[in-house]
Amino acid sequence: MNNRSIFTLFSCILFGQILLGQTKLGDSPDGSRSPAVHRIKLMDHDSSAIRMYQELQLPFSTEMTCGTCHDYQTVRSGWHFNAGSNIESGRNGQPWIYANPKTLTQIPLSYRYWNSAIHPDDFGMSPFEFIKIFGRHHPGGSVGEQDERWEKENSFRWNISGKVEVNCLVCHDVNSAADRSHVAKQFKKENFRWASASMSSFADVSGSAKDMPDHYDIYYGLAPDESKALPPQVNYDRIAFNEKDEVFFDVTRNIPNKNCYFCHSTMVVDKERSEFWQHGQDIHLQRGMNCVDCHRNGLDHNMIRGYDNESAEENSPELADFTCAGCHSIDENGSTVSHNNKGPVPTHNGLPPLHLEKLSCTSCHSGEMPKDNSMLAKTSMGHGLGTHGINKADNTLPHIITPVFEENGDGIIEPVNMVWPSYWGWKNGNDISPINRDNYEFIVSDILLTLALNNEGSWPSINESHIKTILDQLSGQRSEGVPVYVSGGKIYFNRTNGLISEENEIANPYTWPIAHNVRPVSMALGRNGCTDCHGVDAPFYTSLISVDSPLKTDNAIMVDFQSQELVAAQLFANAFIFRPWLKGIIYMSVFSVVSLVILFFFHKLQCWLGSSQREEH
Amino acid sequence: MNQSIQSLIFKLGLGAFILLVITGFLPLLYGENVQTGWWMISHATIAPIFSILVAIGAFLWVKSVGIGFKDSSQNKCAKKIVWVYLIFFIPNALSILFSMNTWFPSSIQHFLLQVHFYTAIGMFLLALLYLNFSRQDKG
Numbered sequence: 001m002n003n004r005s006i007f008t009l010f011s012c013i014l015f016g017q018i019l020l021g022q023t024k025l026g027d028s029p030d031g032s033r034s035p036a037v038h039r040i041k042l043m044d045h046d047s048s049a050i051r052m053y054q055e056l057q058l059p060f061s062t063e064m065t066c067g068t069c070h071d072y073q074t075v076r077s078g079w080h081f082n083a084g085s086n087i088e089s090g091r092n093g094q095p096w097i098y099a100n101p102k103t104l105t106q107i108p109l110s111y112r113y114w115n116s117a118i119h120p121d122d123f124g125m126s127p128f129e130f131i132k133i134f135g136r137h138h139p140g141g142s143v144g145e146q147d148e149r150w151e152k153e154n155s156f157r158w159n160i161s162g163k164v165e166v167n168c169l170v171c172h173d174v175n176s177a178a179d180r181s182h183v184a185k186q187f188k189k190e191n192f193r194w195a196s197a198s199m200s201s202f203a204d205v206s207g208s209a210k211d212m213p214d215h216y217d218i219y220y221g222l223a224p225d226e227s228k229a230l231p232p233q234v235n236y237d238r239i240a241f242n243e244k245d246e247v248f249f250d251v252t253r254n255i256p257n258k259n260c261y262f263c264h265s266t267m268v269v270d271k272e273r274s275e276f277w278q279h280g281q282d283i284h285l286q287r288g289m290n291c292v293d294c295h296r297n298g299l300d301h302n303m304i305r306g307y308d309n310e311s312a313e314e315n316s317p318e319l320a321d322f323t324c325a326g327c328h329s330i331d332e333n334g335s336t337v338s339h340n341n342k343g344p345v346p347t348h349n350g351l352p353p354l355h356l357e358k359l360s361c362t363s364c365h366s367g368e369m370p371k372d373n374s375m376l377a378k379t380s381m382g383h384g385l386g387t388h389g390i391n392k393a394d395n396t397l398p399h400i401i402t403p404v405f406e407e408n409g410d411g412i413i414e415p416v417n418m419v420w421p422s423y424w425g426w427k428n429g430n431d432i433s434p435i436n437r438d439n440y441e442f443i444v445s446d447i448l449l450t451l452a453l454n455n456e457g458s459w460p461s462i463n464e465s466h467i468k469t470i471l472d473q474l475s476g477q478r479s480e481g482v483p484v485y486v487s488g489g490k491i492y493f494n495r496t497n498g499l500i501s502e503e504n505e506i507a508n509p510y511t512w513p514i515a516h517n518v519r520p521v522s523m524a525l526g527r528n529g530c531t532d533c534h535g536v537d538a539p540f541y542t543s544l545i546s547v548d549s550p551l552k553t554d555n556a557i558m559v560d561f562q563s564q565e566l567v568a569a570q571l572f573a574n575a576f577i578f579r580p581w582l583k584g585i586i587y588m589s590v591f592s593v594v595s596l597v598i599l600f601f602f603h604k605l606q607c608w609l610g611s612s613q614r615e616e617h
Numbered sequence: 618m619n620q621s622i623q624s625l626i627f628k629l630g631l632g633a634f635i636l637l638v639i640t641g642f643l644p645l646l647y648g649e650n651v652q653t654g655w656w657m658i659s660h661a662t663i664a665p666i667f668s669i670l671v672a673i674g675a676f677l678w679v680k681s682v683g684i685g686f687k688d689s690s691q692n693k694c695a696k697k698i699v700w701v702y703l704i705f706f707i708p709n710a711l712s713i714l715f716s717m718n719t720w721f722p723s724s725i726q727h728f729l730l731q732v733h734f735y736t737a738i739g740m741f742l743l744a745l746l747y748l749n750f751s752r753q754d755k756g
Binding site: 353572 | 668
């Protein structure tokens with residue numbers, strides 16, 4: 001076969017695939033439920049197979065390796081990888097939180113347009129910096145792959161570090177030796193393209209792209225006398241490869257919970273709690289379910305998030321099957337709504353129906369039980385749980401306040417986690433925008449240099465005079481606008497008579513709903529009766545919510561977030577003391593009226609019998 | 618003496634009933650799906666007062682007009698209306714009493730609330746009719 005024939009054949013196959021919209025080999029199931037064994041060739045970013053005899057070993061590319069049999073472009077459109085694209089943002093989710101006690105900053109960031117979240121661009125955080133900081137728990141894709149978003153002045157660094165491909169292994173690799181904390185390490189070193197390889201059991205990544213000069217080339221390396229720093233490199237374990245240079249990936253379609261936990265763990269800081277090993281987990285998992293039983297996805301990896309409005313927002317009725325009600329309520333035919341799962345249908349004995357309209361299921365069944373004071377939660381995404389070198393102190397930033405029962409936009413009360421933003425900004429008229437990180441960090445750090453930072457990684461002890469001094473320094477930077485410090489639900493700014501603080505919507509906390517862990521009936525809020533919530537001192541209304549700030553602030557009260565009045569809630573709670581009286585009075589009244597009505601009927605009966613007898617006579 | 622007490626009970630009962638109607642139906646007319654907050658507190662506070670007044674008022678009324686239709690000079694229709702009103706009062710009160718216990722699941726609680734709602738509408742219409750007949754009698 002000559003070259004021309006080969007070219008014609010190749011063109012025909014390619015054209016045929018385009019014309020038929022053919023799915024790739026791995027995306028077209030043949031019906032077998034047995035998992036496919038992935039003994040495959042590794043491909044690098046240039047789509048060349050990685051051979052063991054080659055001297056220069058490049059990290060494998062998931063786009064090229066996994067993309068051989070799976071439609072990578074479809075996969076990368078999924079929920080985990082599409083932040084920063086024009087996709088609908090949906091309900092608020094957990095943001096990325098940039099926290100730095102040295103600069104008094106705690107700022108919820110997201111490339112999605114979530115209420116009260118700040119876009120990293122507005123904070124002056126480039127995609128490169130974002131990936132470097134948060135890549136530790138980022139599954140890849142997103143802005144790390146959207147090269148049109150990459151800043152031009154940083155193109156040298158991007159060229160060295162490489163794009164951040166979707167890391168298929170983070171979720172799908174079930175090999176016990178797959179170390180996800182290695183991925184976190186690579187992002188700190190700016191080894192973006194080496195990240196996926198670093199977690200696999202057959203590759204070892206060393207060196208650091210961060211230490212390389214701007215002109216470093218991954219193919220040609222450095223001149224011997226140029227730098228003593230170790231360039232990023234990967235060493236493959238030759239034993240893992242067969243004679244065809246194929247390697248076995250222990251990957252699965254059914255993601256085990258432990259893989260999800262790497263990014264989605266939550267730990268509540270509560271001194272009164274029992275030891276960590278004694279804690280229960282979500283009731284669904286205890287009953288043998290997996291996260292992905294509800295949080296499913298197709299090839300497009302558009303994970304089902306499982307909230308009530310998702311079905312309407314996505315215009316996809318079948319998504320309703322995967323909400324709480326989808327499995328745990330019955331339709332008019334008496335069967336559960338879900339096609340796939342059938343959970344126990346609760347009777348909610350004695351629960352007035354308005355509770356089902358005014359409260360989300362999660363209010364009683366998810367997250368932490370409310371206590372007299374709110375608690376702090378630590379999460380994988382927020383605190384880097386599961387990675388090396390993190391501050392394990394209870395009080396370390398960011399401070400995520402939990403649980404808060406907040407009324408959402410649909411007028412339904414649901415438990416949420418809360419972060420109070422603290423950052424430096426410019427006020428122009430009514431608009432307040434964050435000051436770019438680079439423009440304030442050195443000023444704030446300099447002024448606070450003399451302050452002793454605590455080892456816990458929490459806020460340093462400061463007072464308003466520090467804020468005033470910093471704002472004075474910042475005001476020299478720009479003629480337009482007034483520098484402000486946004487913190488604890490207020491904005492602070494200088495006036496001639498000193499530091500002024502006032503409440504402002506921009507300082508409102510960022511909140512996102514709590515869905516897990518789900519608690520069974522025996523552990524639900526309300527299991528002890530109405531007074532679990534309607535008691536005079538019930539935390540559901542009266543819990544003190546910490547208003548987090550480096551400055552001294554007053555606590556908020558739970559009811560502040562529910563569009564209700566504490567007086568009304570407590571008066572209603574007090575009514576429960578008199579409820580037995582109320583019931584007694586009404587029972588007696590009903591008894592009296594029933595007696596009269598019976599008397600009336602007997603009287604009518606007597607009249608009727610009398611008239612019948614008269615007629616007979 | 619009896620007449621004046623009966624009149625006072627009637628007026629107080631009517632006042633309480635009007636307040637119950639307002640606190641019960643106004644939030645729904647305002648577009649609320651359910652009754653909560655101050656509406657609920659007011660409604661629940663007035664309800665036992667109203668029920669006592671209904672019980673006492675019913676006894677006094679029977680004492681004054683007699684239990685049968687032929688016993689008194691009161692308009693026969695008005696008398697029938699009062700009896701039907703008292704009959705409606707029973708499921709109206711019992712439905713809400715039952716819902717305050719843990720005997721029934723939320724689906725039956727929902728039904729009980731419907732009973733409370735519709736019997737309340739019935740009582741409201743009967744009260745209007747009664748007032749109309751009473752006015753005609755006076756006229």
